[in-house]
Amino acid sequence: MAGNNAKESPRYTLTEVLQTALHQGLAVAAWRLPLQPEVQLCVSFTPQTTQEIPTLEPSPAGFLFCPFQADAVHPHIFLKADLSFSSITGELTQSPDAPDSQAAAFFQALENGVQRQSTNWPFPDSNPNQSDRTEETFQAAVSLAVDLIRAEAMEKVVLSRSHSVPLPDSFELTTAFEQMLSVYPNAFVSLTAIPGIGTWMGASPEVLVSVDKQQVFKTVALAGTQPASEDGSTANAIWRQKEIEEQGMVERYVLSCFKKLRLREYTEVGPRTVIAGNLMHLRTDFKVDLKEVDFPTLGTDMLRLLHPTSAVCGLPKEPALQFILANEGYNRSYYSGFLGPVNSAVGTHLFVNLRCMQLLETEAVLYAGAGITGESSPDKEWQETQHKLQTMFKILAEF
Template identity: 50%
Template sequence: MPKLLIESFYTEFSVSEIIAALFKTAVSKQFSFSAWRLPLQENLQISITFQTEIIPENFPLENAPAGFIMHPFSVSEKNKPYFLKADLLFEADLKAEEISGDDLTSSPLADDFFSALKAALQTPETDTKWHIADSETNATPRAGFEELVENAIHFIKKSETEKIVPSRAAEKHLPPHFSPVNGFLKLTQQYPLAFVSLVSAPEIGTWLGASPEILVQKDRNNIFKTMALAGTQKLVSGQNAADAIWRQKEIEEQSMVVRYIISCFKKIRLREYVETGPRTAVAGNLLHLRSDFCVNLNEQTDFPTLTSDMLHLLHPTSAVCGQPKAAALAFLNKHENYDRRYYSGYLGPVNVNAETAVFVNLRCLELRQNEAILYAGAGVTQDSDPQKEWLETELKMQTVAKALQILTMPDDTATGY
């Protein structure tokens, strides 16, 4: 791959200014922009896509070029799965103030992009524009969500369903002169353990988030990973995560996800895997129960498409849908009464630097013209309390929104939970 020479012209600007200009140029050209920071890593990756590609449900990750996948919770005419091929791929080191990149295409659009990038750096704008999707998402009032939880509890008790994960959306005004890139950079600083991402595409809109949950991952050493993450409680200031006490409701909720992952392994007849956990994991202002699963594909040579196979078997997991999947999904389709769009779908880099890391799209928001649409859900079992499930969604929304000064929430809102 030919290495892009970062011209001396660019040294006049900080890396954050260059990233902002990359974003501005992509949006102005109707290109797609993806930026992300993997958990526990310092460097950022930025991808520019000249043309998005609609992909099939059984899209094979192993054969894909370098790029970024964005998949909705449920595929529909309005919400389609897209692959954002990395036509231009950058790596940014904010501490060293260095940025480099690869031109992965022979398209003349690359030269045009860099000409526009120079102009964007020389003429910074106060008000940033971003891609806005042609869609509507209705906010869910508290009474409506608590009624939805009550209905879910009733449905669980009268059926063989173990768990349902209803969700809701909220609309909040953006602060003046809000910058998606600044928001992205702030999230990378505040949540080092999360997968932090900013995606803006004409067909998808603009999404910003800090997800704690790996769906599937294959690293450059050919090690496959997935996780079971469920159960939620507030992280109390000064609390040691290892001292957290979990109720039976959360323990059972997380064990359902564990059993579901194991059932997916059984479907493809994979028997050799390493399971660790559950343990308490910190995710922003929240604690969760987490179990990790690992498969060494250097030893398990009969599963060359394990990453794709598990991705398609796992989604939507019981952590975002319910268990059993078919019954829970049917309930949500009938009663949830709003469009999740890409919330609780999945997203992440594919075959970038010889690694694939796909995460569940949680702790996220969608940007509109002057407001943010926040999303959150709660795992409901027969032992759930509708008021506590509402408070759980408030806490989850706070993870990203409070960091971006979009939403403030009184500290006593979640007292006792």
Template identity: 40%
Template sequence: MQPDFVINSVRTSQPTALDYWETARTLGFPSALWRLPNQHDKHLIVSFEKTLPRVSVDLEELPAGFAISPFDNLDTGTDSPARTLFMRADIHAIFAQNKSVQQRVTTVSEDDARQFRKALATTAAQPAAARPAPTRPTPLPDPEAQERYVQNVAKAVAAMQRGELRKVVLSRTKRVAFDDVPNAVALFDKLCTTYPTAFVSAVYLPETDQIWISATPERLVSNSASGIFQTVSLAGTQSAYEPDGTPKRPSEAMWSQKEIEEQALVSRYIIECFKRIRLREYTEEGPKTIIAGNLMHLSTFYSVDTQAVRYPQLGTVMLRLLHPTSAVCGMPRDAAFSLIKRHETHDREFYAGFLGPINIDNRDLSEAPYPDPEDAPSSSLFVHIRCMKLEGTVATLYAGAGLTEDSVPEREWQETEMKCQTLLNVINEVG
């Protein structure tokens, strides 16, 4: 494989992120657009492999690219089938806050690169009026949705009260329809503005003709260039606003015993994973209240200096131990996974899986000089929540609630409604 090289550095009169995105879709090339939490630069990669390989994620071995995994992916790295889709970064474009664009090509196929550049120039030359405009969606009715979900929650609570498991996360869907195919990049841009602390992404999968858009607050694993590993325990949910619309102060948030215990279960599982691999040197910060858009969560942050503990493979090992986390599945994991399969009537697909860039230089070019270039995460994988699937003019939103034996079914329904609003608010604003 050829080394990275910069083929242009241009201004906004040249192709935009929307141009790259539409070019990839026209050619049928998989693509991923993302922005890391608390950063400004937007990254877009295009893969020339129209059928994406299924891999068992190894953060130390994979080339630069983007991974997206389904929820149903109990990856042991040995006898389990590889189900994570890997998008090799044949084209990597970075769109900085100062409007400059930097593009790198890393590919063995110069013919594909030439084809893409030619199509990109054609797309960029089209008048803006010819682009698809976002439209305000209409909810698709599902009159039995609430009753169905509340009944399933009640069954799960009864199972926990019998001692069959300690926690389970049950999800549901909500569908809306647009008058025309929505502009995914416009939705992405609005999510970036609305949720600056989230990992925001849009992923195009030509095999299924799906676009997945998300603004997730939950980091699964990350490895920085300097060897710092990070993961997060995030659970417990409440509105970030008072009933009168006044924003709540995180320091004054009141949490119920059920929510505190729910988050503690996620934290305990991370620590149990550390113990399983005999890792004792880690930093723990929290729990503390964080704001994620219109919601508040309890969160605890964990970090490890992999160079100091001489464990460079920690990110890969922890990924396989953590997914699916108890924040989206439950505890014990196998019992929760089985209950989800029995009671959920929809296929989660990529909801509650994980996604993110692997071995990509994610430094924010908007900041010069860099605070510390060595601390730029080279691999950052996030739990795929607060997401929706676009198929033509129909969007399917996913939301789940963490259940314990103290859960009240009607309240859990309201929690999923609040989570759906994370994306619905933005859709309605853009529409």
């Protein structure tokens, strides 16, 4: 036990640290893992960008923010945790190799209370190529996809759309983040603000790759969507053949990745019905105990094989991807990419960037997609995207 004269570390609030980072024009990510009380945050003085999916295992602690497809405007971004904050302790700690001068300037700004001045969030350097789809044009793209699937050009494709709405005059970033934490306890809730790249918030239901501190690897197959029942119970969920088959495709895709790596020792639980916000999905969980299976690079290997998963792209991957690029009518950028902490105190936990929005100066761009199979109805797929957009609408409506 420390002596009585040991100096206690100062305690800060999430809002103080987050707003100081924004005010200083630094890259920052804040997040909370599903069903956990702790909100974590990292500030990065020099974000690193790459066109390749980064290697996880030797990485320093930090946060990854990665696009659907990397290009010059939307690279994979790693925010090294130069400063780390925990809402449980209220402590802000400096990593041993963080530049002392920048860390000292940050702590000084924090002590001076600069965060109490009005704070803007970063916008992307180049305007996002948004063209909000009408119901008619989205349904036409779905019909075209169904025709190609029935002609056996592909098995499944995920079509998405963006929807821009004016930001409410009273919108406040940290309040919106706290709303998401409160409303979506089962989700991976995140806020990422990177100068030149922009500001994204979301509440994702889908684990892509996770390796916890017990060295257990996890991924999920998540597909099929219907509105959650009013009582929040899954007992009366009835799934149509279309959703069961769609979820089965994602499951088979995960298994095909294990097969490519010659991995046979895994456990599989599901499919079962799970609730994510205002929706229900079918989910199968896969686990590998890396203490028993000698596969130290499984996290990176599976990440590179899985992304973009059949839950956000389609099957087979190549024709589905080509259809998306030719027919969606916009660049997804970081929507349906992946994000999350890497080598943090609780491990590496990467989630698919779903149920999210991008914040511009005066508007929010919301994103949603639907899995199209040979059984799809264009009207039902439009309705599914409408339901998914509600996850972020609900947060904006609070203002």
